[in-house]
Amino acid sequence: MEEVTGAQLIAESLKTQKVEYMFGIVGVPVIEVAMAAQAAGIKYVGMRNEQAACYAASAVGYLTGRPGACLVVSGPGLIHALGGMANANINCWPVVVIGGSSDRNQETAGAFQEFPQVEACRLYSKFSARPSSLEAIPSVIEKAVRTSMYGRPGACYVDIAGDMVNAKVDRSKVREVSCCPPPPVSLADDGAITDAISVLKAAKTPLVIVGKGAAYSRAEAMLKEFVEVCGLPFLPTPMGKGVLPDDHPNCVAAARSRALLQADVVLLLGARLNWILHFGLPPRFNPNVKILQVDLCAEEMGNNVRPSVALLGDISAIVSQLLKCVQKEGWKYPSNTEWWSTLKEKIAANAKISKALALQTTLPMNYYTVFHHVSQLLPHDCIIVSEGANTMDIGRTMLNNYLPRHRLDAGTFGTMGVGLGFAIAAAAMEMSKARGQRVVCVEGDSAFGFSGMEVETMCRYNLPVVIIVVNNNGIYSGVDPETWREMKQMGDMTSIAPPVSLLPEARYDEVMTAFGGQGFLVRTVEELHSALQLSLSNWDKPSLLNVLIDPSSDRKQQEFPWLTRSNL
Ligand code: ADP
Ligand code: MG
Numbered sequence: 001m002e003e004v005t006g007a008q009l010i011a012e013s014l015k016t017q018k019v020e021y022m023f024g025i026v027g028v029p030v031i032e033v034a035m036a037a038q039a040a041g042i043k044y045v046g047m048r049n050e051q052a053a054c055y056a057a058s059a060v061g062y063l064t065g066r067p068g069a070c071l072v073v074s075g076p077g078l079i080h081a082l083g084g085m086a087n088a089n090i091n092c093w094p095v096v097v098i099g100g101s102s103d104r105n106q107e108t109a110g111a112f113q114e115f116p117q118v119e120a121c122r123l124y125s126k127f128s129a130r131p132s133s134l135e136a137i138p139s140v141i142e143k144a145v146r147t148s149m150y151g152r153p154g155a156c157y158v159d160i161a162g163d164m165v166n167a168k169v170d171r172s173k174v175r176e177v178s179c180c181p182p183p184p185v186s187l188a189d190d191g192a193i194t195d196a197i198s199v200l201k202a203a204k205t206p207l208v209i210v211g212k213g214a215a216y217s218r219a220e221a222m223l224k225e226f227v228e229v230c231g232l233p234f235l236p237t238p239m240g241k242g243v244l245p246d247d248h249p250n251c252v253a254a255a256r257s258r259a260l261l262q263a264d265v266v267l268l269l270g271a272r273l274n275w276i277l278h279f280g281l282p283p284r285f286n287p288n289v290k291i292l293q294v295d296l297c298a299e300e301m302g303n304n305v306r307p308s309v310a311l312l313g314d315i316s317a318i319v320s321q322l323l324k325c326v327q328k329e330g331w332k333y334p335s336n337t338e339w340w341s342t343l344k345e346k347i348a349a350n351a352k353i354s355k356a357l358a359l360q361t362t363l364p365m366n367y368y369t370v371f372h373h374v375s376q377l378l379p380h381d382c383i384i385v386s387e388g389a390n391t392m393d394i395g396r397t398m399l400n401n402y403l404p405r406h407r408l409d410a411g412t413f414g415t416m417g418v419g420l421g422f423a424i425a426a427a428a429m430e431m432s433k434a435r436g437q438r439v440v441c442v443e444g445d446s447a448f449g450f451s452g453m454e455v456e457t458m459c460r461y462n463l464p465v466v467i468i469v470v471n472n473n474g475i476y477s478g479v480d481p482e483t484w485r486e487m488k489q490m491g492d493m494t495s496i497a498p499p500v501s502l503l504p505e506a507r508y509d510e511v512m513t514a515f516g517g518q519g520f521l522v523r524t525v526e527e528l529h530s531a532l533q534l535s536l537s538n539w540d541k542p543s544l545l546n547v548l549i550d551p552s553s554d555r556k557q558q559e560f561p562w563l564t565r566s567n568l
Pocket of ligand 1 (some may be wrong): 090091092152153210211212213214216217237238239240269270271272273274276294295296297300313314315316411412
């Protein structure tokens, strides 16, 4: 008779389900689970906060289509991970959280870190359950992994009673559960395909919107052919960037507002009509716009705008259906239309404004100058992680992506603090490849602070990450060092310091050197170039560039105020 422990069953079940990475923080009662996971061949990354661990595990899910695991202790450990679960669920990314909990015979008795964990996770997940016995572990884990990937992807939770971790069972009594295959792919109805093509053919000002669902669906090859065969302009959402390269001639990202406002037909590929796309409504959209909505989630169809045609199924498969139909009819949107000239004029005008700001030579630098020079040095294949307010918004327009799933940011939930966890996951995965890519993490100084201690994690595992902190001494905008000193002399800072301010010229670079990584304090373009070149060429250490910018630097004038919502 061979006996196995609960910890072994959890680890082996995750491995059987092809979960390759586990991020977590150990403690009572889950230490043995982490050890068993490593023994089973799962890579374990010990993090400094469960929230970042859960962000990391969900990034694996987005990047690979199979969930990463996040391992946490009971009570507060699990509660810290809820932020990561919510972020994953709202982004539609698969992740499986495994939480230790109190012993079965102490339930409701006021046990150490006791909390109604299964119930707590329901709001943040698609599935939340506790195996009732050791024998049930493999099937509950299979169900969690499968549910996280099938349908609309999301977070799943498995609760493990503390006493089950080291309890033993005869292996022959445990039913084997095989690996669940990738999600079945569904196609759109043929009638819907022909309807969509006829709407598209009648369009005067068509636009394709590429969302992160298209990235998740790995639609890049099919979509490239479709866009080129049809000659259609396309616009990526923030994480849709790179599905088709940002420098593709049909990309109209630099004329985003114009394209959204004047499009009469939008082919919407894996993007919700939520705040990111201004709800699909006026004043940002044409009130009569016809939406051809492609999504695998039927409940999504019609949110905010009733689609002219609903195409339910997998994006990659549906784009190939559309392509076949178009090719049969031999249709192409002409390249000499007024629509194309309008878009191209707008692109040129916007590029001119950004370029003028980028080439300003005054010090401290502004955002545009920093991103202009960073973009010149970044390798085409690097993974860009980004968060912050202006840092992320301006960075998105200035830093190109050329490959799919090479951008990770604050996402649908607008979560600050995700960057370091995402970067750790991406870098851990890249490190295990023969020709791994650099991960460049572009952070606002405020955003960096949420998970700053994960720098120690990066140094501990020698992860190939370059962090660029664009430091404006605050949230949105900061205070210059001199004003700060004057304020300090005036008295109690809690009643004077602007709530948006952070310590001016804080030495975030020294957080990196504290753990043995490379840190650089950057004030000028020359220092930026040399620090970034050094960081990118030095592979065996993470680095951090603390780029001090003008605290009053802002976005260039926008046509619309942020988050316009007047018609809702
Ligand atoms: P973005 O942030 O780019 O606007 P969203 O997260 O709002 O994107 O939307 C992504 C959409 O893609 C979700 O509605 C999700 O259901 C859908 N989706 C995810 N994967 C697929 C897929 N393989 N096929 C079709 N739709 C998908
Ligand atoms: Mg800032």
